[in-house]
Amino acid sequence: MSKKTQTPEPTQRRFSRRGVLLLGLQLALVGTLAWRMRQLQVVEADKYRLLAEENRINLRLIPPARGLIFDRNGEPLAINQQNYRIVIVREQARDVEDVLNRLAQIVEISPERRERVLRDVASRAAFVPVAVLEHMTWEDFARVSANAPALPGISPEVGLSRHYPHGPEFAHLVGYVGPVSDWDLSQIEDPDPLLQIPDFQIGKSGVERRHEDTLRGQAGTSRIEVNAVGRVIRELDRAEGRSGADMQLTIDYGLQAYALSRMGEESAAATVMDVHTGELLALASAPSFDPNNFVFGISQRDWDRLNSDDHRPMYNKTVSGAYPPGSTFKMIVALAAIELGLVDPEEEIFCNGSMMLGNQRFHCWRRGGHGHMNLRDSIKHSCDIYYYDIAQRIGMDRLTAFANKFGLGIRPDLPLPAVAAGLTPTRGWKAAVRGEAWQGGDTLNSGIGQGFMLASPVQLAIMTARLATGRAVEATLLRSIDGRLIQPQPAPPLEVSERGLRAVRDGMFAVSNERRGTAYSSRIADAEMILAGKTGTSQVRRISEAERRAGVFRNEDLPWNRRDHALFVGYAPYDDPKYAVSVVVEHGGSGSAAAAPIARDILMRALYGGLPPLEAYPPALREEIEEQRRSIPASSTAPPRSAGSGRA
Template sequence: MAKDEDSSANVTRRGLVLMGAQLALIAGLGWRMRHLQVEEGERYRLLAEENRVNEHLIAPSRGLIFDRQGHLIAVNQQNYRVLMSRERGNPADTLMQLSRIIDLSPERRARILRELYDRRAFQKVTVAEHMSWEDFARVAANSPALPGVETEVGLSRHYPEAGTFAHLVGYVGPVSDYDLSQLENPDPLLREVPDFQIGKNGIERRLEDNLRGSAGISRVEINASGRIIRELERVEGRSGEDLQLTVDSGLQDYAQRRMEGESAATVVMDVQSGDLVAMASAPSFDPNNFVFGISTGDWRALNEDEYRPLYNKAVSGVYPPGSTFKMVVALAAMELGLVNPNETVFCGGSIMVGNRRAHCWRRGGHGHMNLRDSLKSSCDIYYYDIAQRIGIDRISEMANRLGIGIRHDIPLPAVRAGNMPDREWKQRVHGEPWLIGDTVNSGIGQGFMLASPLELCVMTARLATGKAVSPRLVRSVNGVPQPAPEPEDLGFSAAGLAAVRGGMWAVSNDRRGTAYRSRIADPQMVMAGKTGTSQVRRITEAERRTGVFRNEDLPWNRRDHALFVAYAPFDNPRYAIATIVEHGGGGSRAAAPIAQDVMIRALYGPEPPLDAWPSARHQEIRERRRLGLDSASVQRDRA
């Protein structure tokens, strides 16, 4: 009996111990559950939510770019592409599986892997883009078995006019590490959206903030393997702003094709509003090649071409303006009362300046020249003489008033200001005093002087109107017209402007004018102009004794530049033009015929009457039309 009682007591004690242990375990579990649910509940709810829900930035639609007539010159087109992150699975294995569906070389797979491990696990990398629909559909059908792989229909930039607007509109390309390094607080779009495209050149670059827009957000539910189940929420971003330019695509295309085979630039400007209706640089290139990724061979060919197709000569090229600068000197002399239009200077072919002989381009001289005749015949001796009377500082002041040596504010990168030197400039830059020979050289647009075609066009517009016309490139933003301030009067005397304009009229319309063959024959559309030749090399005395070398006998890159500036119609100016042909020789031979044709196209539209040209050019124009050179927009490779 005692033995049974002892056994019962032992069992009871063991039961109590077990029960106590069970209660302790339950209490511990309860405390832990309370800790997880109450004290750390918020943290684990967030972790669970992040496992189930992902947020993605939605790239905005880039703003469109139109010409002044509303024709699209920069658009967005669908881009079928495959993206990948390394949040799920083994990226190397996934890429190997993907290479059995689409073409992915070992080198390409290695590059993608490097990119994946250079970024955070959730950031996506572009595996393939610009895919055919068939390849895209195959990847989409197999994506459930490809961890971290997504298919996406994005947008890519396209330039339907190809090279016509390449220097003006520019192009876009993927964000690079260099791009990011230049920004203090880069937009998250630039880091998180794979291969997001930004402006790399032209208006695309300068107006990037307007064109880019802002990102939207997509919240999606995913499963354990990272497969998207459904979209929970979508907040659309803001599309980029649409831009309408002042440029006319028909005139731009014509100017581009008219300069084919040359290294040249042409700028056409509305003298009343300042609208740039054409700004062409030749040769050009296809900006679409940069959007898709230009090949090494194509890049090398563009960079090694001596005609510099990547260089925007219209705004970045600066050249001695040559005789196109003579109107500046003439107007300065008139405004200062140092000459009158009928006063003559004798040109015997050369004059002594200090201990050096300065020559006129016409070796035998022009005889007695007044202001009108000096412009008509482009007499150098006349301007050697009056430049010395005026002095370089006052010549420089007049040039600045007319837009030379000024960086004009238009939304393009690498817009260069020319150089209009004075005494202080030479002392500061060269550490030397200004010499009388420097003034003489400046009187004919040579020496230290430099001007871009844009500046020469502005100069011509201001001479035509007497107003401070400034160039304008953007006409409207999202349909809202951009203001075009009324230009201020420059305060020139009527007599001074009339004298200079009369000389320019004679250049193009007097039978002895240097551009008479490039006149506009229609009396209602008469053009006033000025030819110019910009020396690339100095003719030595030894060369003069043996006979001056002809430009055509020299290597191309040692020949003189050819220039021409003009405005029309003479009685009611509408357009100003400036054309330069690098190493083209004389302005009357190389630049004036191009400017004549472009100006006629600007004044009359796509089908100018044959009678707008002098009869001597009718056969040439008929032949150009027969060959289609002056009609449909086509792109040709330079020979």
């Protein structure tokens, strides 16, 4: 008879507690999992859905079309043109070198370009396209497109790139664009995300640089579905951006082209300005360069050539150049003396060729002197002694204040980089900057536009426009932005007496229209287009007493970079002024021989709206002018087309 085994009561109680504990733990785990699942699927669902979406979908920026730039008559100066290019994708090409060899049998690929492509392909992901050729001709592009099936990995593409249809004629004004550099990014406090796009281009000089934000526009966006390794699957949707604003300059293309052509091989600058509105019709700096060479990166050889040229083709001489104004400053000295009551226009000052100040002798440009000179004759003959005398009477600080009134020493407000302020010195300036006391000789030198005096060609044009009108005309370069016309503000009067202005203008008339005037040979024969002007010659070296005793070297006998600068300023017509002109020819020698003829021709081109008739020139010059015109491009002599602007 069997006996039933019984578990002791304490043991049963222990197993029951363990079971309850285990069940509790299981319930707690299940509850925790349930709570977490609810947290993930309900409470944080949006968060994780967004993260998953971000892993699957990329947001890409679409570069906007850059704003166009036109001249005052609607002539395009900077446009966006189709860029025919070829790209290669490594994973599709497999053997990149073999594909490039096949491509080279269809279009030319330089060894340097081939090496760059192989380097770029190796450094990027296999599915990222790399540009092989840019700016292809339509014929080459079509040939590659026709042979694309036999070129694995090769894709013909069409995009937009900046182009400057008139090349060197507007290089200094319009400027050029180029790829964004690290330095560019370091200069911007909060860079636009567009600037991070590979090969995106921004303005590097000229209006392109100063109005970068206006011309750039706003980016569009594209939502792209990608796989786990970042390869594009499809585009889900797209929002187009906003193109940059178009801009219209006050410059006249034909006049600008003519001015550059007329200066030829000289290192020179020419400015033409509407004396009433301040609109700049020409800002030509010679020699120039082709901005198209910079769009996709200039070669080292071309860059070195431009930088080693002693005529400085990269330098915008019209606004950045600062030159001693020489005798073109004498009108300001004369006007200051009249306004301050220190000289009467009919008062005569005797010039014997030199004057002493302390133990230092100051010379007139004419060794034997000019004799007795009143104000009108002093301007006509450009007598230095006359201006030494009245500059002493005025004093430097008062003379500087008067020069500032006519725009000298004041930086013009123009949308261009590196606009020079020039220099109109004072006693305090010399003490602060040079640590030296002002000398009486400094005042004398300043009285003839030498010494520390500096002015840019555009400042000299502003000065001349103010002399012609008696108003504080300001230079302006922008005519409209995005179709909105910019109306110049009426210029206030200068608060200078008509008597003084009339006396100075009369002297400028004599310079160009009376025999023995320093610019008589550059006069305009048309009685309705009479030119009033002033020549100037500014020294770039000091002439010693020993050289004066032995005979001063002629400019033609000196090395080019030691010759004097040649200057001319003027306006026309004399009785009803329309345009002011200034010309500076670096190391040109004489203002009357080098600068005045160029200024006259450019001013006549502005007045007539095309080439003036030969009858407008003095009879003795007509044969020379006719010969000169054969070398001038037809595009610069044609009258302007109808005004207007629009996207090209």
